[in-house]
Amino acid sequence: MLSIGEFARLVGVSVRMLRHYDQLGLLRPDRVDPFTGYRSYAAVQLDEANRLVALKDLGFSLDEVGRLLADDDSSPRVAALLRARRDELMVSIEADRRRLHLVEARLRSIEKEHTVYVFIETDLPALRLVQLSARVREMADIETEIGPMFERVGAALDAAGVERRGPGVAVYTAVDDEVIAAAAEQIGDQPVPDGLERAEVAAAARALTVRYEADDLGGIQRTWQALVTEVDARGLRIAGPAREVYLEAPPESRRWVVDLQQPVA
Template identity: 55%
Template sequence: MLSIGDFARLAGVSVRMLRHYDALGLLRPARVDPSSGYRSYSAGQLDRANRLVALKDLGFTLEDCGRLLEDDVPAEQLRGMLRLRRAELAEQIQADRARLEQVERRLRMIEKEHTMSSSVTLDVFREQPLPAVRVVRRSSRVTEGQQVGEVVGPLFGQVEEAVRGAHVEPAGPSMGHYTMEGDELVAAAAYPVGPEVGEAEASAAGLELAELEAQPRALVTTLRGPLGGIGEAWQTLSREVESRGLSFAGPCREVYHVADLDDPDHWVIELQQPVA
């Protein structure tokens, strides 16, 4: 028999938690000394302890843990449940990391207001017209500004896969364009295409064929650095628009001249904002 202290050490839990499990009927000691009240456990109870701790650590409530343990869930079924829970937690961790990165970027922007991070550079601002561009695209509506990256990233992957699968030859680098419709932002991932691509070809690939209208005047610059700096870059561009006495006058565009997912710190993105 094992003392409660030894069993706690082997199971990787505290003595206090073992007493709590006992009180809840989740893991009762094999023997309780009637005179001293000392609890003793058998080595065979480690299997139940391992299951209980695994279920608890993976986010199940103690009530759920008790039900699963009492139902004597087969090991394979339990493993499947744990794998599913592990996948859910991994997804949550990824989402939390993305939110943490957003917070850190926002802090950097506050700490360095009106200046760019040292890892990000912008080319000289220039005014120029924007040509009409014929594109195939997929789009989605975004209600929260912080969701733009979460939404647009997968869209680019979908468009690229569809274009490649349909053997469509892009006429230039990938593009993003953004339009406000009421309180919602319509974010689109696109590739420019030539006149040989028609509605039928686009539809067969699961894409929308559209034309971005020509713009007579736009303020343009190019970001060189990590994609994470794009928020700072757009804020800097907006200040430049204001300092020139101009105003936003149409959907903005991003042209991804260099966008290597294996080298996320050295992207080259042209920012194009129609102005008036």
Template identity: 40%
Template sequence: MFNIGDFARLGRVSVRMLRHYDAVGLLPPAHVDPSSGYRFYTAVQLQRLNRLVALKDLGLTLEQVRVVLDEKLSVEQLHGMLSLRRAELRQQILADESRLRRVEARLRAIEREGAMPTDDIVVKPVPAVRVARLTATAASYEPEDIGPVIQPLYPELIARMERAGVGFAGPGVATYEPTEGDQVLVHAGVTVAVEPSDRFEFEVVDLPALAEAATIVHRGRMDDVDATYQAVATWIEAHGYKQNGFAREVYLQYGEGDPADWITELQLEITKP
């Protein structure tokens, strides 16, 4: 048997926590000396301690931990539950990282207020382009709603194109359409040079030409695009134009290599009122 200090060192927890787990009935010692009150533990109790700490670190309350431990789940059941929780935590980390990037992008936009560069904005006609595309609905045009919708569309579209033997004829092109309320139709497209066909597991559509578009090149993740959009907005207003609809996003270089080197051209249709 091990005294409480040795057991704490073996289990990589504090003596204070062991006393607390004893007090709440989660991990009582195997033996308590009646004269001294010293607590003693056995090596087999490390198994319960491992489960207790793992469940607690995964965000369960001590009462929830008690329920799980008292149900005496098998190793397979416990592993499955912990694996699921681990996946949830990883997804939360990714969501938090994305949120942090959006906050940083907003801060950069705030820092550049009143001094947004407009030199890189080019007004030009945009020719019609044929794309293969998949469509889904996002709850809104906010980045936290668009990202989780459009990101899985592209791998699925590419897989379907490969099955159909359809190759790329140019860059990816994402377009958006308003629908009910705040919802937005998200079209994930890739430039192709094939005729529409019922045998395809995707649409083939022609995006119409834009007679005049304000365009700007954005470098980096689309999570960081806020300041770039606002630069275009500043230019459009300053030059007396009206914006028509959502921007087209043309992914000239995206998804591979250093995200700082990713290149997206934003194309916003404009007209004179």
């Protein structure tokens, strides 16, 4: 037998809460001394106590907890509820991680406002690509869209035994209030693997470019801002889809080396 204090410690609740559960009929002691009133619990009651606490932590009222515990199949049901709650928390954690990443990127952008960029005016070749694309309304969603798309494109190429004929390319095309973000690879005239689409990006006679080099992509938005600001400062205008050409990228490289290319006129 376990004293109420020992049982409370093992379950992770207070003695006061155990007395409250007893009063509500949710978790009766295995034995109550008729003379002292001391409560004792059996070790086999730990499972029931764990289910009770888990349901309470999930946000169920004590009345709902009582009904659930009275169910003969309470253990599988509680486990299913816990798995569902776990999945919700994982989604929430991932959303918080993305928000933290954006905050850190904004902070780096502010701290690097005086970065010196080297802009190059040049022409751009036409590109024959295979890609996956998605319409993105919220710009903060581009990063979460483009990475998985590149993984799927790469997996499709590898499965089909198709060789890459150049670095990976992200293409961003503005359409009204949305952006079509495409994750693409250069494969020349080789057959297009199932699930991918063929795309062509026209040559640009004039473009402004800048190279981004860093351990992560946290500062790439700021670099794009600097590039577009330079376009405006030179009296030019954007004249075509923006390109990101990934010259180096993890895991093959320890850092990112990306050419940001904006056709202009």
